[in-house]
Amino acid sequence: MIKLSAEVEAALNEKRAVVALESTVIAHGLPRPENLRTAQRLEEVVREGGATPATIAILKGQLCVGLEADELRHLAESDHILKVSRRDLPVVVARGLDGATTVATTMWIAERAGLSVFSTGGIGGIHRGVLPDVSADLPELARAGGMTVVCSGAKIVLDLPATREWLETHGITVVGYGCDELPAFYSRRSGLPVDVRADSAEEVAQLIHARRRLKLEGATLLAVPVPEEAEVPAELLQSALDEALTEAERKEIGGRELTPFLLSRMAAGSGGATLRANIALLANNARVAAEVARALSSST
Ligand code: PSU
Ligand code: MN
Numbered sequence: 693m694i695k696l697s698a699e700v701e702a703a704l705n706e707k708r709a710v711v712a713l714e715s716t717v718i719a720h721g722l723p724r725p726e727n728l729r730t731a732q733r734l735e736e737v738v739r740e741g742g743a744t745p746a747t748i749a750i751l752k753g754q755l756c757v758g759l760e761a762d763e764l765r766h767l768a769e770s771d772h773i774l775k776v777s778r779r780d781l782p783v784v785v786a787r788g789l790d791g792a793t794t795v796a797t798t799m800w801i802a803e804r805a806g807l808s809v810f811s812t813g814g815i816g817g818i819h820r821g822v823l824p825d826v827s828a829d830l831p832e833l834a835r836a837g838g839m840t841v842v843c844s845g846a847k848i849v850l851d852l853p854a855t856r857e858w859l860e861t862h863g864i865t866v867v868g869y870g871c872d873e874l875p876a877f878y879s880r881r882s883g884l885p886v887d888v889r890a891d892s893a894e895e896v897a898q899l900i901h902a903r904r905r906l907k908l909e910g911a912t913l914l915a916v917p918v919p920e921e922a923e924v925p926a927e928l929l930q931s932a933l934d935e936a937l938t939e940a941e942r943k944e945i946g947g948r949e950l951t952p953f954l955l956s957r958m959a960a961g962s963g964g965a966t967l968r969a970n971i972a973l974l975a976n977n978a979r980v981a982a983e984v985a986r987a988l989s990s991s992t
Contacts, residue, residue: 693785694805697758700746704806709743709985711978712757712802712810718747718764719773719792720952721813722970723959728768730971734811734978735764741982746807748798750776753788757805767792775948777828796832799839799911808900809840809988811981813974814877815913816951817846817855820937825946830855834862838904839911840896840988842981844918844973845875845882848933849954852876856884859913866913867899869980875917878924878958878969886915893980893987900988916980922972924965932961 696704703710718731731747738745746758749767756763767773767790776784776791778800784791793801795815802810816827827850833841846855856874859866866874868886876882890896900912917923924932936957945953959967 694755694757694801696805697746697756697760699744700758700805703744707989709982709989710746710807710809711738711743711981711985712798712807713738713745713747713978714795714798714810714812715747715749715767715792716775716794717813717974719767720775721955722967723956724768726967726971728765730974731764731768733975737975737978738811738982741979741986743982743985745978746802746805748793748801750784750789750791750793752790753785755785755801757801757807766790775952777948778832779828795829795841796827799832799836799841803836803839808838809842809981809985811842811974811978813843813970813977814845814847815841815843817850817852818858819849819950820851821941823946825950826858827951830858830862833859833864833911833913835909836911837909838900840900840914840984841911842914842916842977842984844877844977845915846877847951847955848877848879848929849936849951849958852882852884863908863910864913865899865903866915867896869896869914869916871915871917875915877973878918878929878966879926880917880920880923890914893983894991896984897987897991901991914980914984916973916977918969918973919976922969924962924969928962928965932958932966935961
């Protein structure tokens with residue numbers, strides 16, 4: 693059921709480094725036209741890093757690993773792209789629909805295609821508020837065998853301490869890339885610890901190999917802080933976040949709309965600062981993911 697692009701298939705056959713990229717961030721996480729530009733840029737960054745990019749999405753019900761230029765454009769520009777999490781997979785497949793994959797479904801597809809390194813912006817987690825809204829990204833991270841997810845921590849709109857606890861309970865090793873604290877998406881710091889710090893791609897590869905040898909289920913989460921020059925100042929961030937959370941509550945926004953709503957309200961409330969940070973961290977994570985994928989493929 694999975695369609696590999698010719699480029700990705702060749703890279704996998706030759707055991708070259710491949711980096712999976714998600715598509716919800718393109719279709720629902722970033723505004724137009726920055727979304728298409730960013731999606732193209734991320735593929736470029738992976739190539740510059742000596743790896744093959746594999747953007748994952750669902751087109752007419754088919755699970756696609758590696759997209760052509762016009763397919764990427766369609767994802768970014770169409771108004772009919774569903775946000776597909778695990779529960780939605782049978783629906784889009786049965787009905788032949790187009791869908792963007794979240795962290796959860798990108799991992800699920802990537803794993804089945806034989807990929808093991810995946811880069812995103814921020815993972816989903818446990819939302820703030822009384823209703824226990826837990827992203828399907830979390831249980832998928834606990835299940836995914838041997839996957840390494842490169843991210844800038846969990847999105848700041850979430851309950852970060854609760855999300856951190858969840859990762860611990862479910863045995864997901866959180867590695868700080870050159871940092872001792874779990875980054876908080878638009879911020880470099882959260883006050884929450886990582887499990888281990890690694891200062892090079894080779895060190896990360898050693899940790900991943902050990903996890904594989906142990907046959908431990910679940911992902912390795914490689915947390916990379918947003919580049920310093922793109923970090924959003926704490927005060928600006930707090931006010932934009934408070935405004936976004938209050939508005940979401942007043943408008944009773946929930947379910948799959950909540951994360952995209954909060955991200956776009958924060959971009960507006962911060963004069964575009966969070967959008968710039970989001971794009972910068974996505975590119976930086978893709979760069980690190982390419983390094984890690986190369987370190988992994990040269991050490992196996
Ligand atoms: N990273 C970003 N922007 C995004 C996302 C990640 O920089 O929009 C997406 C991912 O696809 C993630 C999803 O899986 O947000 C989480 O959505 P939810 O909270 O509804 O599970
Ligand atoms: Mn949710």
